[in-house]
Amino acid sequence: MDTERLHLRPHQPGDAGWLYRLYSNPEVARYLLDEPWTAELTARRLAERLSRTDLDGEEGALALVVEYERTPVGDVQLWFTDRARRVAEIGWVLDPAHGGRGLATEAVGAVLALAFEHAQLHRVVAMMDARNTPSARLARRVGMSQEAHLRQAWWSKGEWNDTLIFAMLAADRTG
Template identity: 40%
Template sequence: MILTSARLTIRPFRPEDAPALADYRSDPDVARYQSWDAPFPLDAATRMIAEMTDPAAPGWFQYAIDHEGEVVGDVGVGLHDNLLQAAIGFTLAPAHQGRGYATEAVQRMLAHLFTDRGLRRMSAECDARNTRSVRLLTRLGFRQEGHRVEHTWAKGEWTDDLLFGLLARDFPASAR
């Protein structure tokens, strides 16, 4: 599956993408609100890419965000066992932040999941301090459904989690 938007291609990772994946995931600012630690070794990136085999199967699948042949980030889709709902996550390399790429990639993925694959609901979760992700999710129509105070022990501290949801019927028609 390959998706395109105005400026981006969203596609499965290829083995040759491992160095770029390891590079931006090794940035401490990128890893700050994520589940992995920096540095993110090349062998971990290589293994991660090799283990992703079926985007239609339940579980997480990471897609590369490609801009003009360069991997600039990723969009992850965690498909539920019922194949009717999923969680979404996203990461962008620091050099490519602030240009709307994450919004464009997530919006295109949502359009695919709701329109082409018929999913009914998407959810997202983020660290409450990650204001850029909160703004992106809100901009795309997600509503905040929960706030779990000091819920996650991550990187030596308790963090608050914000929970978001978006139903297919609430996804803006203009974004499809």
């Protein structure tokens, strides 16, 4: 799938190197559930992503690499949380070296368009660490509404963390 500046594609076996560089970065891992990735964890996570090629396939998930100028700069994932009712969750990671140019907004916007226009989803949710203000701003920029701020709702990396929940409905896109 292509946008004005980006190419979004399924993961490939050769993606381990850039995934490791991105997800082993402590700045990236700070707000994620995993500690910075090891080479072993990278191999496991890549194997999972390789099978996530079709939201309506067996996995019920889509994992896409975000390429800018033919270089992987992040990824966006979309997966069913309730397939029967067409409800999914979305998550994204962008290399901080490529931040501030609207690339994540463009990529996430494209995946949301795919979710609602092609996959006919009813609702898409994004949940994040409340300290991750760039992701919260991104969720708002793409038109998601903040529905909740859950206080100390998630135990991660030895501490309680607040969680923000954003969502978008199909009706939000059609007016």
